[in-house]
Amino acid sequence: MRARSIIILLAVLSVFSISCAKSSSEPTKNIYRSTGTVKSIDRSTAKVTIDHKDIPGYMTAMEMAFAVARPEMLDGLMPGDVVAFELERSGSTSTITKIDKTGETIAGSEIYKTHCAVCHGENGGGEKRGIPLISGHALAHNEEEYIKQVENGSPGKMLPFRDKLSPDEIRAVVKYVREEMQKGIDRNAGHKH
């Protein structure tokens, strides 16, 4: 009985030491992931400035220039592109090792934050000066009606964005409201008027 428990103990210890040895022999590479909007590109120094979201475990959202591992990684990137990227940190330097366009060319979420959140609230709850976009009759209207609303506004209530935002930007912000903000919300809960 006693011998058996010693054997079990030894077995446990050896597994433990193997796993310790394995992890300590690997170089410590810290990889972080986030998304953001490309602000500018400097091909001569292989740097890209990204207005990025929080980089979990590393830094909060901010606009910052990052070096990329290879200059070719910047091929095809343009300011305004929305990107998902991977950042490798060793010591005090961090380098982007992977960067991909997410397919959006204009970040609807950024337009929303800049132009709409002041009235409709950060998450569309309408807690500021606007009406909610995630409940009530806002749910019942279709995409074209949203585009018209943003283009034309409502006299005395919401300013028109026709001259402030391009048609593509209006489409992008409407897409963001309808596909991200209202995601999972039952449209039938809204009522038309």
Ligand code: HEC
């Ligand atoms: C100055 C405050 C203000 C700003 C800025 C603003 N809105 Fe509005 N919005 C309103 C108000 C107030 C209404 C309700 C208008 C009405 O009752 O006719 C409204 C209505 C709407 C509606 C129609 C909702 C419904 O129930 O039919 C949509 C969609 C909308 N806004 C989207 C946006 C978007 C997208 C932006 C940013 C590009 C924006 N708004 C910016 C105040 C604002």
